Amino acid sequence: xxxxxxxxxxxxLDLLILKIVALGPVHGYAIAQRLDxxxxxxxQVPQGSLYPALHxxxxxxxxxADWQATETGREAKFYRLTKKGQxxxxxxxxxxxxxTKAVSLILRLSExxxx
Amino acid sequence: MNWLNRLWRRHKLETxxxxxxxxxxxxxxxxLIAQGLDPQEARxxxxxxxxxxxxxxxxxxxxxxxxxxxxxxQDLRFGARMLRKNPGFTLxxxxxxxxxxxxxxxxFSIVNAVLLQPYPQIDTDRWVYLWERQDVGxxxxxxxxxxxxxxxxxxxxxxxxxxxxxxxxFNLSGSGxxxxxxxxxxxxxxxxxxxxxxA
Numbered sequence: 001x002x003x004x005x006x007x008x009x010x011x012x013l014d015l016l017i018l019k020i021v022a023l024g025p026v027h028g029y030a031i032a033q034r035l036d037x038x039x040x041x042x043x044q045v046p047q048g049s050l051y052p053a054l055h056x057x058x059x060x061x062x063x064x065a066d067w068q069a070t071e072t073g074r075e076a077k078f079y080r081l082t083k084k085g086q087x088x089x090x091x092x093x094x095x096x097x098x099x100t101k102a103v104s105l106i107l108r109l110s111e112x113x114x115x
Numbered sequence: 116m117n118w119l120n121r122l123w124r125r126h127k128l129e130t131x132x133x134x135x136x137x138x139x140x141x142x143x144x145x146x147l148i149a150q151g152l153d154p155q156e157a158r159x160x161x162x163x164x165x166x167x168x169x170x171x172x173x174x175x176x177x178x179x180x181x182x183x184x185x186x187x188x189q190d191l192r193f194g195a196r197m198l199r200k201n202p203g204f205t206l207x208x209x210x211x212x213x214x215x216x217x218x219x220x221x222x223f224s225i226v227n228a229v230l231l232q233p234y235p236q237i238d239t240d241r242w243v244y245l246w247e248r249q250d251v252g253x254x255x256x257x258x259x260x261x262x263x264x265x266x267x268x269x270x271x272x273x274x275x276x277x278x279x280x281x282x283x284x285f286n287l288s289g290s291g292x293x294x295x296x297x298x299x300x301x302x303x304x305x306x307x308x309x310x311x312x313x314a
Contacts (some may be wrong), residue, residue, distance in 0.1 A: 028135060029142040047139060047171045052178035076138045
């Protein structure tokens with residue numbers, strides 16, 4: 001089963017990436033793995049979505065990147081959160097919370113009944 | 116890196132992108148090997164998994180935002196290559212363009228100078244004819260004689276310039292056709308008159 005894009009809308013993917021990076025500088029592959037593990041396989045981001053998203057975030061100065069050596073000795077591009085990125089993360093998280101609460105409320109309406 | 120920088124540095128960005136994706140591939144391969152796969156198989160699987168590195172690169176290039184300019188540049192270079200391959204066609208096309216542009220420019224220059232530029236305003240409201248009066252023949256207006264013209268020109272203060280007009284086809288001269296006056300002072304007078312107007 002091959003997907004061209006992940007099921008997440010673009011804004012949500014950005015939010016998740018920012019959150020992962022907020023936990024500490026990390027390279028692209030690790031981000032994808034982390035998302036997969038923590039979401040228990042629900043969120044699987046293909047490279048075709050992940051790297052463009054990372055680069056877009058970098059262009060917007062929400063992430064900063066530099067090349068460092070990993071434990072295996074190879075060099076990888078590590079991303080870290082900028083101050084601007086931190087602020088963006090907080091705003092977007094808040095928006096997400098609000099949105100999901102609202103959606104839950106609506107979904108809990110039973111048929112034929114008022115809220 | 117802002118948009119402009121991304122445009123100039125795209126070669127550097129391309130190499131970086133390549134490195135980044137290569138790293139991802141290697142890590143994924145290692146992971147699969149750690150899970151027990153045969154190295155060759157792991158490599159193959161890793162390469163297939165995301166849907167092809169070239170596709171990923173394309174999408175990353177789109178994210179850069181400089182795509183349209185890069186594509187335009189590539190198309191121009193391709194066009195130039197094709198032209199080089201067909202020198203005959205190129206020559207004809209260039210000559211046609213040159214002819215068209217040249218002719219157009221020439222015609223427009225003329226039209227511009229003749230029709231479109233504002234005509235220098237000549238304030239003819241301030242021009243007057245000076246006549247002599249000949250009571251003998253009962254003619255109130257007769258053209259001035261040259262010596263009189265000279266006198267008037269030297270002695271009067273009221274006129275900024277004075278020019279002698281020699282009438283053409285005036286029967287009094289007898290020869291039937293007049294000649295343009297060739298007095299030196301006339302020429303100067305005419306110049307003075309017109310240059311004042313143009314100011």
